[in-house]
Structures are given as C-alpha cells and as structure tokens.
Amino acid sequence: MLGLAPLRSAPLPIRASATACGRNTSQQLANGCQLSLLAPEAAEGDTALPENMHKWRMVIAYDGTKFKGWQYQPSIPTIQYFLEDALICITKLDRKKLCLVGAGRTDTGVHAWGQVAHFTTPFSYSCLSSIHSAMNGLLPPEIRVREISAARPEFHARSSTKSKVYRYKIYNEAIMDPFHNHYAYHSAYKLNPHAMQEAANYFVGIHDFTSFANAAHNDGERRPTKKITRFDVTEMGAVLQLEVEGTGFLYRQVRNMVALLLQVGKEALPPDIVPAIIAARDRKELAKVALSAPPHGLYLMSVNYDEEILKPPEGSPPISFGRTHHLRFSWFRTVNRGLSWPASFC
Template sequence: MYKRVAIEFSYDGTDFYGYQIQPSVRTVQGELEKALERIFKVKVPTVAAGRTDTGVHACGQVAAFDCPNPRLSENDIRNALNANLPGDIYVRRVWFTHDKFNPRYEAKKRIYHYYILNSEFKDLFLQRYVWWFPYELDIEAMRKGARFLVGTHDFAAFSKKDEEKENTVKTIFNVRVVKLRRELILIRVEGISFLRGMVRSIVANLVKVGTHQWPPERIEEVLLSKDRTESAGLAPPHGLFLYRVLF
C-alpha cells in the first residue's frame, strides 16, 4: 500500500543546474530523489509543479510521490527529508493527498516573484537573490506596460527558445510592479502555466520600458509580433523565485 504524498519546499537555486533531473549534474529533483532513496531504500519517482531553470530559486515548489512506507506520518516524512536533503533544499510542509495527485497538471495558479535591486550600491547580502540594476526605473511606465500582458495571449515572443511542440497561448491573471522599500522592486506574475523563460522575458521587457528605452505600448507590439527577436531577451535567473503554487 502506497500513500500519495505532497511536499511544499524551498531551494536556493544558486548551486543547481535547474530543477529537472539530469545525468551527472546537480539538480534539485536529483537531490530530492537521492534523499528519498536513502530514506526508503528504493527509487521513488517524483513530479513537481514547476521546472525552474538553472539559478532560479523557489520558496513554494510543490512535488508529489508515492510513499513506500505507509506507517510514516506527515511529520516523520518531513523530518526524514530535511535530515537527508542538502542545506540548500528545505521542506516546509508535507501532506497526504489523493492517489493520483499530479502537481504539474493540477496547479490552478503559479505565482512567480522577481526582485530588482534598483540602487546605486550593490547589496552583498541580497546579491544571490536580486537583479542589481543601478539605472533609474520608471515604475509607473512599467505598470502601464505590464497591463498589456494580462489576459490570454500567444506569448511566443516571451519564451526562451522556439518550443514548437508547446502551445504558446497562456493566461496571465496579474502582473504587479511593487516598490517593496526604497530600492527594492518586486515584479509579481500570476498565471496558470508559463513557457520556459517567460517570467524572465517579461521582466527584461518591462525594464526596457522602465528605462524609457521603450514606450509602454511596445510591450503590446512585442506580444502581437509573436517573435522572440522583437523581445528584450531574458533577465538574469537569480532574481526569480517560484513563489507559490495553488491547486
């Protein structure tokens, strides 16, 4: 008898080659499955809500697996995982769920946070978690640009590479540009699912607007072009967090 288990966990993406398991490099999924194998002495496949790229962090990633030992409680599993995971992965919550729970297909909403340090000075203590951008940014212009992204659109221009097999039509519920404190800007993007590199591309395009290199309306033109070469490229990965997944 297996019990289906869901976990909510954080990781610091700095020292990982992304989420998805790959041979011979350190990945989050690889470390998670190694820990599970150490605990249960059998291979335990996992499935997660979001496959973050190299250098991207998470504070609310969700994964699921079948637990080979039905006698363990939710708390036992949490403690066993945290005792066996490396210091840059941490499980916050564990719960039993229905037999077929698949966080990838059942996620109703994914929320990403992107942090920009808009300061003349670098901040050593934030440097792994923010994009340090020392030139002036017009927040109001960025908000105007962001409005064009809300809704259901073909986001082909906002992807990392041509993904011919994937449907590039995606739904964005909300893009908020928030001044957290004097020099820290949060770009919060809520949607159902995302193309690879989509949030980092949205951020890079909004920053073009923030510096007045582009008018806000250029965001709509990029969107309508469906052409990646019209777009501003990708913001660096280390400012990005998979913040929450809602089911």
C-alpha cells in the first residue's frame, strides 16, 4: 500500500489586515500608472459583470508547502487569502467588489505554475506594470503573479476553462534528495515506467471517474464524466514525471490516479486494473488497493482557454509580464572620472 508523507513545515505567519496598509502602495501605483476612475458598482456573483466594471486576468505561481490550499478562509494562510489581501491594499476595494475567482481550488501542499484567476474593479488602468510590481511586493515570496492582463467581460477563470494540465513528480531512488523533499514524492521502490505508461493509457478518453473522486464538502451535484486527452509518464533521471491533461478533474482525482499508477509501477498490480476500477464506479474499490498520493508532488501547470476568449478588450493596456531591470554602464561617465580598465581587460 502507498504510504502518506506528511508535510514537515512551520505554519506561515498571517499578514496584517489589508485595511491596515499604509500609503506606500498607492503612491507607487500613482508614479507608474494613471487610474481612470469610473462609477463603482457592486459585483453580483461570479459570472455576470455589472456595467462599468472592469475584469482582469492573472497567471499565478506558488509553492504550496506552507499554505492551506487555494480556497479563501478568514485568518488562515491560503493562496486566495493573500492575493485578496494584496488586492484590497492596492485597490482599496472590498472582497465583494474584487470578486476574485480561481480556475481551480488546489489542496493544502499542492503547488502551481499556471494557476489562473480573475478579479474586477470599478476603474481601469492605463498600464499594468505598477499594480503587477505592487502585488508581488506585498505577497509572500512563495506566491508570485507571473502575468496580469485585461480580460473580456465574458471571460471567467473557472467556467471558461478548456483544459487543465497537472504534473506529479516522483523521486525514484533509494535515498531521497533533500532538495526535492517538498516538491516530489519519494518512492524507494524501483518503479517500472513502461508498466505505468501502459496503465496511464487506459485513463485517456471519456470516462466516469467516480472511483477516483474523494467526497468534498462543497461538491454539490458532481459531474463525474470527464475527458482525459493525454497521460504521459516520463523518466528524467531519478525523477519520474507524470503529466495529465483533461477537460476537468474531480476532487483529488489526479492524486488518486497517481496512487494507482504507483502500485502498477511497483508491479504489485497489473496495468489492466485501471479499466476494472473505472468500470466499478465506486471509490471503495480503489481504496482496497491504493491510498491517495501525497499533495506535495502535485503541480497545476497550466489552465488552457480558447484563444478568442483570451483576446483583451479593445483599448486595453498591454499585458504585464513583470519589469526587467538592467544595469546600464556609462563609458563616458567612467572616463570622465579618471577610471581606467585593468590591463587584463585590454
């Protein structure tokens, strides 16, 4: 049976409330961007964008080790909590107006390179680089906004999703590399990647994945039928990388699929166990042979959308990918100061 690897990390301190933020951020924004203020209106719900509200898309990367997942919880260190804290401080808007929505609710300890979220404001920006810098200046170093752009009114980070790509890393050596400790699952058993790939191929297609879904408190009416377009097992030295792309995933579905592939990799189960467990449509059948894989090996790599819906509205500010700093050396200034190059430079 697959053993669980508990996270061994100190809790992340909670930041001060956004209402306690000083004036530095607003001054920083004013220096780089001019705000075009429009009449504010309350944002109602996730999908409809009220008149005179502007929508913005962010691509976010984070090390999930010290966080309690994505989902906002008051006074608990979650990714959404810190993003909202920074946005409230910068925009002076409350949570209701910002209406921050993420593409996926990653669990405690799960990482991301390409998480996507959107938020709304009752004003526009003429440029985005200053708010981008201010965001990353306020966020913990484990969270970084990689990109900010204007979004179309119909864009929705979650419901507009075309597909998602998840990656799971396994360190497959007798001794665990300490530098992979929080970022890969350690399997001291020598795994058979060819058997794992054969088993992974059975996941590809349209299936009812009830057997691979844990019950969630906020599930509501689940739609267990999902489409997996690819599931690749790649050997990269000591690291075994599992990457899956699909139209959507149920709660803990990826970690449960990985758990079964680990058992196949250990050659404790044959590859054709996969279609049998899929057909059972019963989570208890999977529980008989595998536990859920630990969260720290899992990454949300990208959230994909149709190109049309990603096109920014007409007249929008350029996309911000962050500021690149350059050190400019002035030869004229050096000569005037009477400095000369060392002989070794000539």
